[in-house]
């Protein structure tokens with residue numbers, strides 16, 4: 001007879017000290033033809049708290065559209081403008097980052113308007129999907145508008161053109177099936193720390209959105225005088241005691257002469273830009289905003305590999 005130790009039934013079960021489920025994190029590239037319902041799905045995936053990217057942003061560098069949480073997994077949903085034919089070096093870097101940055105954990109979700117089915121745009125996307133070695137999800141959207149029998153046929157047709165790991169049928173608008181998509185994406189994220197700390201999740205999209213708004217105002221005002229490379233970064237988004245936000249941003253230009261243009265005579269140009277931007281940021285964020293703008297010269301940054309590294313991107317070769 002062997003002396004087996006008694007089970008440790010005095011060990012705390014589910015106590016606060018019990019190890020938590022390890023965190024996971026990754027990127028999901030959401031692709032689809034215009035109007036497929038990407039914005040609606042992102043809002044449904046991330047929930048009210050972080051779905052702040054409410055308006056259409058002319059996305060250039062800022063690709064993060066929302067950050068969804070599923071248990072211990074952080075799912076960063078990125079949009080990939082021109083993903084199949086990125087022209088500019090910066091776009092290519094973003095695309096490389098979107099696809100490659102999160103390694104094997106990257107997932108690709110193709111959203112298709114089930115009413116439209118496979119039109120030219122979807123066909124073009126499907127033709128290219130084979131090049132991407134990532135787990136892929138097919139999401140048929142707007143099922144509230146179509147007959148279920150047609151849905152099955154459509155799912156089969158698309159999977160025959162390109163086999164997807166999983167297929168979902170949802171109504172992003174009504175929320176039907178969205179939880180299942182979130183669960184599936186969460187499971188595809190790789191083990192690792194969250195890229196956005198929990199207390200920053202809610203303002204990460206806001207920071208990006210705010211930077212995009214200022215950039216938009218900058219170009220509205222100075223379209224002919226500024227090169228396209230000028231960028232805006234939100235350095236701080238701080239919620240004040242009265243609920244208002246103190247937002248600090250830096251506008252990066254390539255040369256001292258451009259810095260002067262942005263500032264304007266006696267600072268009047270930057271004041272005007274700041275005023276327009278502040279109003280729009282406040283409207284988008286639905287809080288009172290105090291905006292502080294700084295202008296800095298950063299030479300040749302768009303061609304400087306170091307900048308790409310700082311942004312966590314890979315410097316694209318040959319362009």
Ligand SMILES: Nc1nc2c(ncn2[C@@H]2O[C@H](COP(=O)(O)OP(=O)(O)OP(=O)(O)O)[C@@H](O)[C@H]2O)c(=O)[nH]1
Pocket residue numbers: 032033034035036037038039040041056141142143144145170171172173174
């Ligand atoms: N009936 C129905 N309408 C939907 C559903 N999802 C989205 N829509 C509608 O489809 C239209 C386009 O949705 P968006 O979310 O703006 O689509 P999108 O163009 O892919 O998103 P962006 O590229 O970010 O603009 C809107 O009028 C939505 O309300 C759905 O599940 N059912």
